[in-house]
Amino acid sequence: MKPLKSPKITAASQRxxxxxxxxxxxxxxxWESFCLGNEATFSYIYKNFASDLFSYGFQFCGDSHLVEDCMQNVFIYxxxxxxxxGQxxxxxxxxxxCIQYEIIKRLKERGVLVDTNEYQYKKAFSIALSPETIMIESESQEQKRMMINQALDQLTSRQRQALILLYEEEMSYSEIADIMGFSEVKSARKLVYRALASLKEVINPS
Amino acid sequence: MDNKQKYILKYKDYELEDFLGDGYFISWVKNPNGNSNHFWERWITENVDKSETVMQAATIIRSMTYKNKPELSNKAYVEIFENVLKSEPVSEGKGNEKSSHPTSIWGTIFGFHKIAAAILLIFCAWIILDTYVVKEPVELAPQKWEVRENPAGIKSTIKMGDGTVVNLNSNSKLTFLEKFPDSLRLVKLEGEAFFDVQKDGRPFLVDLGKTQVEVMGTTFNVEKRQEGKLSVALVSGKVKVKDELGNQVILKPMEMLKINEKGEVSLTSFDTTEIIGWKDKILLFKNSNKTEIIQKISDWYGVEVQCDPKIKDNWAYSGEYHNESLENVLKGIKRTLNIDYNINGKKVDLIQK
Structure with missing residues (x-):
């Protein structure tokens, strides 16, 4: 197999x-260095993000083969x-x-996903509280944790996706809006606040 | 100083959920040695009464994580990287085109199909239910989408493979998979339809773009003729209407959810004949004005209605027609409103007497 069209050899691409x-x-x-054809930069990007991309992509479908295939397509593209x-x-x-777009496209072709108001894959973006968590100082900690886990399961998958992006992936609201296809940042905030409101009822029942 | 004072005031009034949703707070919890540390350390000593809430919020933020997080295997890591490096150059405009601006596939996959009602009625349940159940989705061949579209003047009944019966009104389009997958029955609707959904364990979902109607087994009517405006009327069973922001409303039998152009939502009861009479060929006018009457007649009979400008729009016409001809309907209107009419093929003229 021939290697991909070799990028122009310039100082920037060789640095x-x-x-x-x-x-x-x-x-x-x-990113600019990658776009200029620097292969070392591509390796750096792959090394740094492959694992995150995989676990994120997995949330849409639970199918590792599909995610791997989509990752390959994305990087080749x-x-x-x-x-x-662009920048x-x-x-x-x-x-x-990119990975989300590719996976959703494939799921739609298979007819197992609609236009994404809600992911039909039941376990999409399942969230768990890590068991070592100390929520409150009481004997019923374990029970509380289970209740919160249940409440998390009750959220819509898009709400869970927003929470994952916010906490686990440490993204800003504007990045979340961008990824989730909202034209306004405030829609992303609304989505998160609605999720938090339902969780609060379980954490601190009034 | 002023600025800081404002911050302190603001955070002082925070409840648990406010901390949980605050970007500045989250970034401190995730990176306690970062730039925001100077602020939060001082803030907590200033607001001891809030420390419990803050601790609780911080714990929740730190402990929320993916429930299912498989690792990318070494084998896959190496394989993907190698395949990417060795992939052949593909000429522009060919192959696996992708853009970073996701577009809807609906528009591109489905061409425009005009199908006569007769054929629609013949279309019946030949789809054999696949009983092979898989727990996780596996790679399947892309499925074929069916498109049923009615022009003005044509109504049709569609019987689906799962036993669900759909009455599709005129000027409406229904799109669905030739064979529903194991996990979901999905149809996409533009226009109006009445659904009699067969219960079979799989959720049945009507996709209306930004809104979706989810049901288990029930009879209901959906109308969405323009972006934003929508009505869902439930006859029996239970349906859930939800939008992209996670808003959802659960309807009880004989309740109707309406969303108008301004996005205002209302929940009311409804008159069965008025809302779903169309599927039993009942054409109903209820205090209708000129515009409504003309719209209804042209949709119902697939005709073009020309109206004499001299005719005033002060009608409040009521009338019920059971499977009547265009002629008879016009006769009824003529008697009540003191106008005249002319039918010329697919054209109707309303004339001032």
Whole structure:
């Protein structure tokens, strides 16, 4: 097999950065270096985000083969188009959008997903509280934890997705709005607040 | 200083859920050594009474995580990377095109199909239920989508493979999978339809774009003719109407949910003949004005109605027609409203007497 169309050899595409240098670079610069054809930067991106992409993608379908396949398609596509890709402020949320788009497209083709108001995969974005958590100082901690877990299961999958993005993936509301297809940031806030309101009833019943 | 004072005031009034939803607070909890630490450490010493709430919020934020988080296997990690590096260059405009601007597939997959009502009625349940049940989705061949579309003047009845019967009104379009998957029965509706859903364990979902109606086994009517405006009327059973923000309303029998153009939601009772009479071929006018009458007649009979500008729009016409011809309906209107009419093929003229 021939390698992908080799990018132009320029100083930028050949420059070697250390791990530390990459970590200090803003996402825009890392992305720009990738777009200029720097293969070391591509490796860095793959190494850093492959595992996150996989666990995020898995939430839509629970099918690791499909997610792996979609990851491969996404990376091939990005490399093919690298010269024409625009600026990217956050590589992680950009890649999340790509993998999500690819997976949803495939699920729709199979007819197991509708236009995404609600993911039909029952376990989509299941959240659990880690068991070591100390919620309140009482004997019924374990029971409380179970109740919260149940309340989390009752949320809509989109609400859980927003919570995961907010807490686990540490994304801002504007990134969440972007990934979840809201034109306004306040819609993402609303989604989260509605979820929190239902959780609060279980955590601190009034 | 001023600025800080404001912050303290604001956070002082926070309840648990406010902390849980606050981006600045979350980023401190996740990175306690970051830039916001100076603020929060001081804030907590200033607001000891809130410390329990803060601790609770922090614990929840830290402990929420994926329930199912499989690791990408070493084998897959290596394979994907290698395949990506070795992938052949694909010429522009061919192959696996993707854009970073997701677009709806509905528009592209379904061409415009005009199908006569006769054929629609013949279309019947030949789909054999697949009893092979899988727990997790597996790779399946892409399914074929069926499109049923009625122009003005045509109504049809569709019997689906699962036993569900759908009356599709004129100027309406229903799209569904040739064979429903094991997990879900999904149909997409533009326009109006009456559903008699067969209970079979799988949820039945009517997709209306931004809103969805979910049912288990029930009879109900859905109308959505333009973006934003919507009505769902439940005859029996139980349905759930939900939107993209997670809002949801559960309807009880004989309740109707209406959303108008402004997005205002109302829940009322309804007159069965008025709302679902159409499926039994009952054309009903209830204090209808000129515009409503013309709209109804042109949809119902698939005709173009021209109206003499001299005719005033001060009608409040009521009338009920059971499977009547266009001629008879116009005769009734003529008598009550003192106008005249002319039928010329697919054209109707209303004339001032």
């Amino acid at each position: 070697r950065y250390s791990e530390k240098e990459y970590q200090d670079m803003p996402d825009e610069s890392v 990005l490399r093919k188009k690298r010269e024409n890709l 990217v402020k956050s590589i992680k949320s950009y890649l999340f959008k």
